Amino acid sequence: MMNYIWFGMLVLGFITGIINGRIDEVTNAIIVSSGDAIKLCINLLGIMCLWSGLMKIAEKSGLIRNIASLVKPLISYLFPSVPKNNPAAGAIVMNMVANILGLGNAATPLGLKAMEELQKLNPKEHTASNDISMFLILNTASLQLIPTSLIAIRAQAGSANPVEIISCVWIASAFAAIIGIISAKFFSKTSRSRRVSRR
């Protein structure tokens, strides 16, 4: 499966590049972004150290348990196989908060941590569990209170009022999240023996 998705994405990129007459930029992007992948890992190491250190403090002080118990009904509905007081619940909550506030830098490391905890709960190591799929969907189609990067791009491009689209963003992302949750719930109920190959 992964082989076809990967191949399809590459081919689509090439075709779009050819249609738009920007194949030279495609060549450039291939080389630059493969270097960026390693840069990202190194950069992420620093940011991740910061956030997982802070998370540990929040965990030790019981703050995460407080927040998690506050949104417990939501978590236990979205992630039925996560036991309460599991570190996964805390990491998921913190990641969702960071996503909603539009803190991309904080959301990524917290998301990695949550994913790691979810993987520990995963009965089949090489198959994504329903909870992992749900978490991925919530990250992809997350409700964002302040779309920071979007506002920054609009301001940079000389928009007179960069924030005016914010209510449209709320509506669109709320719909995306709702549809995502519904479809994840639907597929987790219908195809129990679904297999997702990893490579």
Place this chain on the structure above:
Amino acid sequence: MRVIKLLADYAIPVMILLILIIGLYRDVKVFDVFVDGAKDSIYTILKIIWQIKKALLL
């Protein structure tokens, strides 16, 4: 616009301060625990790099 920018600018510092203040208030050794937690994430990143290596070389 101004309110939203203010909110976005203050979100991270306030979050960090809040975690630290609550930690100190509840008698957590903030520095030691912070360093301890930071160490854990090195393994996560190493695992990601390991996955890239596996994807490229195996």
